[in-house]
Amino acid sequence: MRTEWAALATAAALMVGGLLYRHAGDLPPSFAERIPKGKKTVSTFRGKIDAPEFPGGMQWLNTDRPITLKDLRGKVVVLDFWTYCCMNCMHVLPELKKLERKYPDELVVIGVHSAKFTAEKDTDNIRQAILRYEIEHPVLNDKDMLVWRAWSVRAWPTLYVIDPEGKIVGYTSGEDVYEPFDKLIAGIIREFDKDKKIDRKRPGFKLERERAAKTMLSFPGKVLADEKSGRLFIADSNNNRIVVATLDGTVTGTVGSGTIGLKDGSFDEARFNKPQGLALAGDTLYVADTENHAVRRVDLAKKTVDTLAGTGRQSRRFLKPGQTQKKDAPLNSPWALVLHAGKLYVAMAGPHQLWTIDPDTGGAGPYAGSGREARIDGPFARAALAQPSGITTDGRKLYFADSEVSAIRSADLSPRGEVETIVGVDLFEFGDVDCAGATVRLQHPLGVVFHEDTLYVADTYNNRIKRVDPAKKTAKTFLGSGDEGLKDGPASAARFDEPGGLSVAAGKLYIADTNNHVIRVADLKTKTVATLTLKGLTLPAPPEPGRATGKPDLTLAPSAVADGKGTLLVSVDVPPKTKLTPGAPTVLRLSAADGDVTFADGGKTTAVKVDAFPAEVSFAMTGENARVHVALSVFYCSEANAGLCYFREALIEVPLVTGFAAKAGPVVVHYRVPN
Numbered sequence: 001m002r003t004e005w006a007a008l009a010t011a012a013a014l015m016v017g018g019l020l021y022r023h024a025g026d027l028p029p030s031f032a033e034r035i036p037k038g039k040k041t042v043s044t045f046r047g048k049i050d051a052p053e054f055p056g057g058m059q060w061l062n063t064d065r066p067i068t069l070k071d072l073r074g075k076v077v078v079l080d081f082w083t084y085c086c087m088n089c090m091h092v093l094p095e096l097k098k099l100e101r102k103y104p105d106e107l108v109v110i111g112v113h114s115a116k117f118t119a120e121k122d123t124d125n126i127r128q129a130i131l132r133y134e135i136e137h138p139v140l141n142d143k144d145m146l147v148w149r150a151w152s153v154r155a156w157p158t159l160y161v162i163d164p165e166g167k168i169v170g171y172t173s174g175e176d177v178y179e180p181f182d183k184l185i186a187g188i189i190r191e192f193d194k195d196k197k198i199d200r201k202r203p204g205f206k207l208e209r210e211r212a213a214k215t216m217l218s219f220p221g222k223v224l225a226d227e228k229s230g231r232l233f234i235a236d237s238n239n240n241r242i243v244v245a246t247l248d249g250t251v252t253g254t255v256g257s258g259t260i261g262l263k264d265g266s267f268d269e270a271r272f273n274k275p276q277g278l279a280l281a282g283d284t285l286y287v288a289d290t291e292n293h294a295v296r297r298v299d300l301a302k303k304t305v306d307t308l309a310g311t312g313r314q315s316r317r318f319l320k321p322g323q324t325q326k327k328d329a330p331l332n333s334p335w336a337l338v339l340h341a342g343k344l345y346v347a348m349a350g351p352h353q354l355w356t357i358d359p360d361t362g363g364a365g366p367y368a369g370s371g372r373e374a375r376i377d378g379p380f381a382r383a384a385l386a387q388p389s390g391i392t393t394d395g396r397k398l399y400f401a402d403s404e405v406s407a408i409r410s411a412d413l414s415p416r417g418e419v420e421t422i423v424g425v426d427l428f429e430f431g432d433v434d435c436a437g438a439t440v441r442l443q444h445p446l447g448v449v450f451h452e453d454t455l456y457v458a459d460t461y462n463n464r465i466k467r468v469d470p471a472k473k474t475a476k477t478f479l480g481s482g483d484e485g486l487k488d489g490p491a492s493a494a495r496f497d498e499p500g501g502l503s504v505a506a507g508k509l510y511i512a513d514t515n516n517h518v519i520r521v522a523d524l525k526t527k528t529v530a531t532l533t534l535k536g537l538t539l540p541a542p543p544e545p546g547r548a549t550g551k552p553d554l555t556l557a558p559s560a561v562a563d564g565k566g567t568l569l570v571s572v573d574v575p576p577k578t579k580l581t582p583g584a585p586t587v588l589r590l591s592a593a594d595g596d597v598t599f600a601d602g603g604k605t606t607a608v609k610v611d612a613f614p615a616e617v618s619f620a621m622t623g624e625n626a627r628v629h630v631a632l633s634v635f636y637c638s639e640a641n642a643g644l645c646y647f648r649e650a651l652i653e654v655p656l657v658t659g660f661a662a663k664a665g666p667v668v669v670h671y672r673v674p675n
Contacts, residue, residue: 045184045191047167051077051160052150054140059123061130063138064206067110069166074199075108076188077162078181081142081153083116084129085404085444085461087333087349087387088175089157091314093133094291095178099185100136105200106189111139114148116156117430117444119461119498125484128498128515130208132219132238138205161185164192164199176316211674214647215517216537217243222288222336222447222501223512223519224278232510233278233285234519235501239540240272242287242298247505249519249643251536255285255298255305258540262292262312270305272296276501277336277391279344286344286359288334295334295346295357295364309362310334318351319366321380322415327362331355336391336447338398340413347388347400354388354400354411368411368419375405375426376419383419385409386427390447390458390501399455399470401445406430408448408457408468408475422455423468423475432462432482440475442466447512451504451524458499458511465499465511465522479509479522479529486516486644491527496520518643531643539647552629552653559667561656564621568628568654569666571614574636575675581635581645586610588632590617593653595626616666621656628654630669648673 051069060066069077080096082089096109115121121143130139142148151160155173161184163169169188192198218238225232225247234243241256253267261271275296277288285298286308294310308327315330332350339345344357345367353369368380369388376384390401398411399422407424411417423440431441445466447458455468456478464480478491485495501512504524510532511520519532570588574580591605592598599606600618608617619628630652637645650671 045163045169045188046165047163047169049168051162051166051168055146055150058146059141059143061123061127061139061141062111062135062205062207067138067140069162072108072162072203073166074164074197076103076106076164076185078107078109078185079112079151079160079162080109081112081114081148081151081156081158081160083114083120083156084126084133085117085120085387086156087404090133091175091333091350092157092159092177093135095176095181097134097136098178099181102182103185103189105202106198107185108203109137111135111137112142112147112151113139114142114145114153114156116428117461119443125498125515127208128219131212132514134209134238136207161188163188164197213673214539214649216534216539216645216647217517217519219514219517220501220512220519221274221276221290221514222278223503223510224280224285225503225505225508225510226280227505232505232519233280234512235275235278235287236540237274237276237290237514240274241540242272242275242278242285243534243537244300245534245537247508249532249534251534253303254540256540262289262294262307264306265304267303267305270296277334277347279337279339281339281359284359286337286339288337288346290333290335290349293331293333293350295331295337295344297359308359309357309364314350318371320370321353321366321368324363324365327364329364331364335389336400338391338393340393340395340398345391345393345398347391349387349389349403352385352387354385354391354398367415373404373427375402375407375409375421375424377409377421379418380411380415383411385419390445390449392448392450392455394450394453394470397470399448399450401448401457403444403446403460406442406444408442408445408455408470410470422470422473430461432459432464434466434474434476436472436474440473442475446500447502449502449504449509451509456502456504456509458502460498460500460514463496463498465496465502465509479527484515486513486518486531486641488520488530488641489528491522491529494520494522494529516644518641531641533643537645551651553650554671555653556655556669558655558657561621561658561667562665564658566619566621566656567666568617568619568630568669569614570610570617570630570632570669571671572632572634573670573672574634575673577639578636578646579639581637586613586632586634588615588617588630590619590631591629593627593629595656596622597626597628597656621658624658626656628656630654632671634673636673 158173160171161169221237222235232245244253245251263271274291276290279286283300287296297308310331313330315332335349336347346355348355354367357364369385372384374384386404388400389403430443433441443461446460457466467478484497487495497515500514509522588608632650
């Protein structure tokens with residue numbers, strides 16, 4: 001079999017905007033120099049150059065052990081060099097997941113996280129990104145760019161393919177990799193199956209999500225506070241829904257089932273995929289349904305959802321400012337929204353442009369930005385943007401957070417206007433400096449809102465909220481110590497963790513504190529920060545009371561049962577400095593996993609709501625041996641911060657025995673929720 005890697009590279013390297021990220025600095029000599037120049041094709045599906053081994057002593061995530069390429073002999077391996085700020089990297093992840101689903105026994109993907117921003121070097125921040133993007137393969141923290149340099153990488157994302165003998169088949173940079181990679185991987189598998197050199201035993205990596213408790217909000221991206229109606233709207237992004245509440249946090253409803261998808265219908269039926277930006281007109285809420293590449297329309301009165309623009313597929317088409325498309329054409333990662341004069345303006349992060357959408361027809365097209373990824377001011381068609389992710393207006397201009405150039409910029413509300421930079425410099429100029437103009441340094445800001453001649457900015461990777469004066473072009477820290485964490489109190493002492501969205505109402509600044517999974521509220525006069533307690537919030541599509549199948553989290557020693565009748569005495573300890581959530585009782589579901597066991601109602605299963613522990617559940621047993629599964633669903637909150645709540649499921653296996661003298665007494669089942 002033969003394949004043209006040049007064709008693969010051409011197909012995969014096409015990126016919206018036409019500009020790849022570039023590593024700043026010279027690359028040292030590496031294995032790439034041993035590849036004959038001009039040879040971009042391979043004669044077979046077998047590589048010829050040994051893949052460099054990973055350095056030792058590095059930090060790994062989504063696995064409970066370090067990995068070497070030698071460990072992966074017999075597998076097709078894809079190395080994905082990425083950084084979690086990168087929109088193009090985000091676009092590749094679903095394609096890789098699709099490949100992992102198609103080749104679960106033959107393919108292993110390894111993410112090599114080589115950071116662009118300082119904040120991205122932190123292992124815990126990468127862990128949060130893994131959870132946010134739902135990554136299911138091991139990730140190496142290449143914080144010092146050692147692997148990047150060893151592999152001569154020059155762009156995010158770059159992907160290498162390694163054959164089952166540990167040799168490099170080829171590489172490419174860019175998006176749109178599924179189809180060519182699918183053909184290449186299938187060819188490699190066929191080639192090596194001839195010699196029985198494919199190892200189909202699954203490695204069994206331990207994923208970060210298996211160690212993380214669920215939260216009532218999950219990575220909320222944007223928030224919208226409406227003073228006139230007294231309503232608060234939260235893009236509960238990783239729960240794939242919109243939470244509707246009062247400004248003081250009383251939840252009045254949710255929009256979306258919580259299941260990933262693109263589906264219109266009632267609030268309970270509708271499906272979203274990582275929604276972000278929000279805009280409100282009366283009882284119509286517009287939602288940037290980011291990973292569906294669509295803008296959705298929510299009728300709050302009729303409680304229905306429909307799709308205003310987008311198809312669920314990512315657009316690969318490039319449009320210039322002034323060009324338009326119909327509502328049934330695809331979009332590319334809409335991230336933030338603002339309404340002005342009956343027109344919807346969109347921070348379209350994927351093509352590095354601002355777009356407009358007609359709310360009546362769904363017709364859409366670029367408003368500003370050439371599509372090139374850079375910071376270039378000037379007329380809309382010539383200006384270059386870099387992943388705009390927040391947008392607001394004062395009625396005269398649009399202001400947007402241009403995240404990849406760490407800048408706050410403006411665009412005139414006239415089609416003949418220009419783009420201008422207020423603060424910020426360029427792709428690799430970032431930091432945390434309060435000053436004026438080009439001396440200001442931000443780090444990947446994602447949110448911006450205009451209020452009383454001031455722009456409030458979510459300086460996301462600096463864990464601060466900044467105030468920017470658009471007239472004087474100055475920036476000054478308003479809230480946050482800069483240290484990541486969750487701490488309320490005075491402005492300078494407050495802590496955030498990658499805040500992403502802002503909104504103002506009734507003298508309060510509402511903040512989507514994304515990695516903390518909460519909404520924070522700051523009083524604009526007193527400059528004090530508090531965490532909003534969302535009263536009445538439940539998980540989407542309320543979970544079954546515990547999971548009844550799968551590998552148990554805990555298996556107890558066998559317990560003796562006297563006379564075939566017994567009682568299970570179940571207790572739960574939550575982590576230190578937390579408490580069981582008032583009004584959200586823990587649920588037990590018990591089932592006979594093996595043997596003849598019945599519960600008080602005569603059934604093989606039973607469910608019990610528990611307001612306090614320990615809880616007693618009686619059962620009857622015939623035969624000498626049996627197993628009972630006790631499934632728990634535990635809701636608990638921080639003692640210090642009632643707005644931060646968690647959910648944890650666990651499955652406990654309880655072996656039971658009879659046939660010898662046993663003392664009458666309960667079978668003790670004790671579960672300690674991990675930190």
